[in-house]
Amino acid sequence: MDVTTSESPSDASLHAGGACLRAVDLACRRGERRLFSGLNLQLQPGRLIWLRADNGRGKTSLLRLLAGLAAPESGDVLLADRPVRKAAALGLRPVYIGHANGLKEDLSAAETLTFMARLHGRSTGQGGAAVPAALTRMGMASRIDAPVRTLSQGQRRRVALARLALEDAPLPWILDEPYDALDSAGIGALDGLLGEHLARGGSAILTSHQPLAATAPPAQTVWLGRNGVEERS
Numbered sequence: 001m002d003v004t005t006s007e008s009p010s011d012a013s014l015h016a017g018g019a020c021l022r023a024v025d026l027a028c029r030r031g032e033r034r035l036f037s038g039l040n041l042q043l044q045p046g047r048l049i050w051l052r053a054d055n056g057r058g059k060t061s062l063l064r065l066l067a068g069l070a071a072p073e074s075g076d077v078l079l080a081d082r083p084v085r086k087a088a089a090l091g092l093r094p095v096y097i098g099h100a101n102g103l104k105e106d107l108s109a110a111e112t113l114t115f116m117a118r119l120h121g122r123s124t125g126q127g128g129a130a131v132p133a134a135l136t137r138m139g140m141a142s143r144i145d146a147p148v149r150t151l152s153q154g155q156r157r158r159v160a161l162a163r164l165a166l167e168d169a170p171l172p173w174i175l176d177e178p179y180d181a182l183d184s185a186g187i188g189a190l191d192g193l194l195g196e197h198l199a200r201g202g203s204a205i206l207t208s209h210q211p212l213a214a215t216a217p218p219a220q221t222v223w224l225g226r227n228g229v230e231e232r233s
């Protein structure tokens with residue numbers, strides 16, 4: 001089933017208000033088991049999709065395909081009408097944050113966020129000023145210089161998600177269980193970042209094992225099944 005959120009923009013440039021991410025007849029296999037096939041999905045600028053599925057159906061696998069981090073068994077993933085991996089060479093790269101935080105244990109919160117930003121080609125502002133501002137946005141002002149190894153799981157998740165506060169381009173965000181380990185304040189901070197991103201023409205697809213909070217932007221819920229995605233009441 002083809003789930004479409006709005007009409008595709010004719011101009012692929014980000015300056016036109018965002019980039020459409022599309023999965024076309026996608027199939028994915030894990031070992032001898034096919035997780036899904038015939039999957040068609042469109043993530044249009046300004047839209048949020050909540051991806052749901054039964055356990056083991058392949059939510060994380062699909063997100064990695066959409067981010068260009070893995071290759072499908074068949075089908076294509078297109079960003080701004082270009083294959084997602086070719087689009088990356090032009091600077092059009094989805095922002096992916098996986099379930100694992102990927103932080104450096106021996107660095108401080110500020111140092112590991114700076115490392116992550118530079119690794120993904122993101123600016124940290126004059127003198128790196130954007131990094132403490134991003135951490136403060138995620139409620140980590142008092143722990144900016146704390147080593148990652150001393151942080152709780154919820155604090156580590158906040159540091160990883162603070163990368164989103166460094167993003168200002170309307171590119172798709174692909175987030176795997178971003179609310180995991182967050183308290184209500186952290187959930188509110190993330191929802192605020194999502195709302196600002198959608199308002200500037202960005203888009204996001206995320207997974208969450210818990211219902212989205214009232215502070216979250218309006219989301220379209222789609223379910224991943226063996227034969228692609230579908231909407232359920």
